[in-house]
Amino acid sequence: MAFKSIFTVVTDEALAKSTLDHAATVAAGCDAHLDAVCFGVDRTQTGYYYAGANAMVLQETLTRANNDASSLAAAARAQLGNSECRWAVEDGVAQLADIGRHVAARARFADLVVLPKPYGTNRGAELEPVLEGALFEGQVPVLVVPDDVDPPEHPKRIVIGWNESAEALRAVRAAMPFLVGAEAVHVVVIDPPQHGPNRSDPGGLLSQYLSRHGVKAEIDVLSKTLPRVADVMHRHVRDVDADMVVMGAYGHSRFREAILGGATRNMLEHVEVTTFMAH
Structure with missing residues (x-):
């Protein structure tokens, strides 16, 4: 089976460019369509923090996550506009504890998911559940590409x-x-x-x-x-x-x-x- 639907997830501005570049390269090499989802991540922990939080604090965290998602999506559209593959970008907000479920819901209709390395310095805690959501609940293979590596279109x-x-x-x-x-x-x-x-x-x-x-x-x-x-x-x-x-x-x-x-x-x-x- 050929890879005709490639999926990627962007949650971090610092990793956005390399992640999208890698996914677009793989999609172009496979003559596939690339779907990118940009998540603003609400990193507060509901079970602990929200018990004593007021409405203003709750709204602030959601507003920040929405702004992050919109900013990431705008940058993604600008970047992919110069790519050689067919693409689509959408954005959304997810809580840290629930992001894996959101990823899986979209990844399960892809042939391959392209993601950055989940561990290392300056890596967000959401990268691991994003990977696991695609692998476990999404039941789709994942291509992990280090930031400084260009993924081969046709591995030798x-x-x-x-x-x-x-x-x-x-x-x-x-x-x-x-x-x-x-x-x-x-x-x-x-x-x-x-x-x-x-x-x-x-x-x-x-x-x-x-x-x-x-x-x-x-x-x-x-x-x-x-x-x-x-x-x-x-x-x-x-x-x-x-x-x-x-x-x-x-x-x-x-x-x-x-x-x-x-x-x-x-x-x-x-x-x-x-x-x-x-x-």
């Missing part, structure tokens, strides 16, 4: 993080339009189980599946020589000079990843190339 070298999970397989299937057009695809298996059903040929069935789609895939079996799986992945991405990573997202619960860490969060905290994720 792709690394697949493969652990035989349902999330990883769904990511591979969803990324097939990119995989088919790539010059080389590296299926990375890190410390495969010694007693699993595929112990003698880790990644073999996936390689066969990909080859029948015309994907030029090779298997890279790696040892976990660094403290985290994400560290091994990042090093291998640099070694093969990949311009995209394809991986499953949140094989563990979001709560466990938030508290204890996990491959998804670790990858996103230090992402260096465009990363395609699905849950």
